Amino acid sequence: MATIQHSIDVDVPAQTLFNHLTRFEDYGQFMDNVEHVERIDDTHLRWTTTMANRAVEWDSAVTTDDRQRRIAWQDTNGISNSGRLEVQAISEEASRVIFSLEIESGQFPGAMAGDTDAETSQHLTRSLAKLKSFAEGQGSDSGASCGMLRPGNFATAASTSGSPTEVLEDEPNESGPSANFGTRIGTRT
Template sequence: MATVTESVDVHVPLHTAYNQWTQFEEFPRFMEGVEEVHQMDPTHVHWKTRIGGVEREFDTEIFEQQPDERVAWRSTSGPDQVGVVSFQPITDADTRVTMQMEWTPEGFAEKAGSLMQLDDRRVHGDLERFKEFIEARGTETGAWRGEV
């Protein structure tokens, strides 16, 4: 199983960073390779990705969601993965966003990419683009404050 942990500090309050992260359908705006995301209900999300020329569709289940703290998910179809994104206040106006993921690379290309830490760079890039996205807006596009 491959693992990655990456963090980024964003210049927005904790609730703004968290609220934006709960807007899963906005992920294609800052996640490379994510073409579509559809939230089917509060705990189930359908993904369509194209990474390295490989198209995939899969579902994930949010099994833990604590407002302003963390969102954790696991795959229910497609690639085997589990992850959590956590939010930590640095100041009243700054937040650290940390993503931890584990997955099983499939096929030669994914296994080679994992060995070369390309997945670490992708997650780092996605967090940097999230930072640019939310800092440029200054406010979230929506929010879901429910607990799971």
């Protein structure tokens, strides 16, 4: 399984960005080839995507939702994947989202048979660029977080089919810590 991590800076406050990211129903507006995300209950989602030019569905369980800065999920059937989003405040009016995805090569929405990890990474790069445009276009008029999980109703890593993806620390790049976009790909054995 490959672990792909990207980050992007967005010119909206951290809480506003986090609110956008907890509204999974909006993911079709910025995630490459995500057609629809349906909320099944407080902790479960059904994803409908396009992969290799055909519709693919899978379910996931939200395993972490601290309602402040991070949300994680794990597949429950279908495509084997897990992911984590973390939002960090850069200033009062800007934030960074770090997206970590653990997935089999070629299993990202929109992937074609034989896609490499680098091609999967490119799909994620485009999706985060669309997220930036989407969030900045919405501005701070984003409403409240949907709050997937309620107190006492948290899924644990032990109750899912795998372990949640660990957040990797941002590595400085040539542009320094204020770079607008960062990427990392690794393979887990």
